[in-house]
Amino acid sequence: MNASNKELKKGYQQSHRPMGVYQIRNLVNEKALIGKSLDLPGVLNRYRFQLQMGSHPNKALQADWQEFGADNFAFEILDELTPRENPGYDYKEDLELLERMWLDNLRPFDDRGYNQKPESTDEKLWRIARNRLKNRDDDPE
Secondary structure, three states, rough: OHHHOOOOOOOOOOOOOOOOOOOOOOEEOOOOEEEEEOOHOOOHHHHHHHHOOOOOHHHHHHHHHHHHOOEEEEEEEEEEOOOOOOOOOOOOOOOOOOOOOHHHHOOOEEEOOOOOOOOOOHHHHHHHHHHHHHHHHHHHO
């Protein structure tokens, strides 16, 4: 790799890539998959490639892609985070909150989308309690 290619690569790695919340929307039935990423163009490109290759991990989305075709899906950026002056800032919590706000607003679960419905606090507590009981019962004393 020559010096100019190395400089271009370094510049790309240090450049700001758009980050935020995206959706992949089925234009036929209006179902959507909502997600977040530190690299929006990268994740959308990867998901488009996975769908074209038939290897996307979301089986319901993949099945609809196969049934309706690529032309019936829109890849959209819903919200972007503005970069901060602090180069070491961790955007993960900000992205989590932004994604949660969009999920709460659009509710892309069950018949309305491809996202898994998040557990309620009660469901999480019951799961923790069951796991603790199971681990206690499995503990050979």
